[in-house]
Amino acid sequence: MLEGQLDDFQETLDALVAISGCQPEKLNRVSSLQRGFFDRHAQTTETVTQILKEMAEQEEILAQALADLEAKKNQNELESLEEELRLCKIKNETLDSELDHLQKELDRLMIQDEQLTAMESEMQEDTTEVIPSALHVVKLYQLITKIKFEYETPSPILKGVHYGENLVTPINIDTTRKSRREIADELWSLVSSEWETK
Structure with missing residues (x-):
C-alpha cells in the first residue's frame, strides 16, 4: 500500500516536472527527500508493526502465564481444600466413634441405673418389712437376756454390757479366737435362769 502511494507520488512529481519546466535537480532533490521520508515512514511503520506484534505476543504469553498461575493457584487451593476436607472427615469419623462409644x-x-433403682425399691420393701420385725426381735432379746450390744465396734470384736440384778458385766469377745x-x-452363762414374774 505504501509502495503504491510512493509510485503515485513519483508519477505526480514527474508530471509536475514535465509541466512546470522546473529545474530537474531541485525536483530530484525534493523527490529524493520525499522518497527518504517515505522510506523512513515505511521503516517506522514496519518497526511499529513489529513492536505491536511483539507486544501482542508478549501480552499473549503474559495472559497464558497469568492463566497458568491462576490455574495453579486454583489447583493449590483445591488441593488445600481437599486436604482440609479429608482431615475434617477423619475428625468427623473420630467424633462419630467417640459419640457411639459414649452412647453405648x-x-x-x-x-445399671434401672437395676439399682429396682434393687433400691426391693430393699425398701424388704426394709419396711424386715427392720421393724428385726428391731422387735432385738428388743425382745434385750428384755430376756438383759444384754445390750454395741453395734459400732470393729467387726471381729463383740462388745456390749450385761445388766444383771446386782452386777453390770462388760462383754468384750474376740470372735476370731472362739x-x-x-x-x-x-x-448364755450371763443370763439368769430364774424368771421374774411381775
Whole structure:
C-alpha cells in the first residue's frame, strides 16, 4: 500500500516536472527527500508493526502465564481444600466413634441405673418389712437376756454390757479366737435362769 502511494507520488512529481519546466535537480532533490521520508515512514511503520506484534505476543504469553498461575493457584487451593476436607472427615469419623462409644456407655449406665433403682425399691420393701420385725426381735432379746450390744465396734470384736440384778458385766469377745458355739455359751452363762414374774 505504501509502495503504491510512493509510485503515485513519483508519477505526480514527474508530471509536475514535465509541466512546470522546473529545474530537474531541485525536483530530484525534493523527490529524493520525499522518497527518504517515505522510506523512513515505511521503516517506522514496519518497526511499529513489529513492536505491536511483539507486544501482542508478549501480552499473549503474559495472559497464558497469568492463566497458568491462576490455574495453579486454583489447583493449590483445591488441593488445600481437599486436604482440609479429608482431615475434617477423619475428625468427623473420630467424633462419630467417640459419640457411639459414649452412647453405648450411657445405655449401659442407664441399664445399671434401672437395676439399682429396682434393687433400691426391693430393699425398701424388704426394709419396711424386715427392720421393724428385726428391731422387735432385738428388743425382745434385750428384755430376756438383759444384754445390750454395741453395734459400732470393729467387726471381729463383740462388745456390749450385761445388766444383771446386782452386777453390770462388760462383754468384750474376740470372735476370731472362739467358735460361734463358745460365744453363745459364754453369753448364755450371763443370763439368769430364774424368771421374774411381775
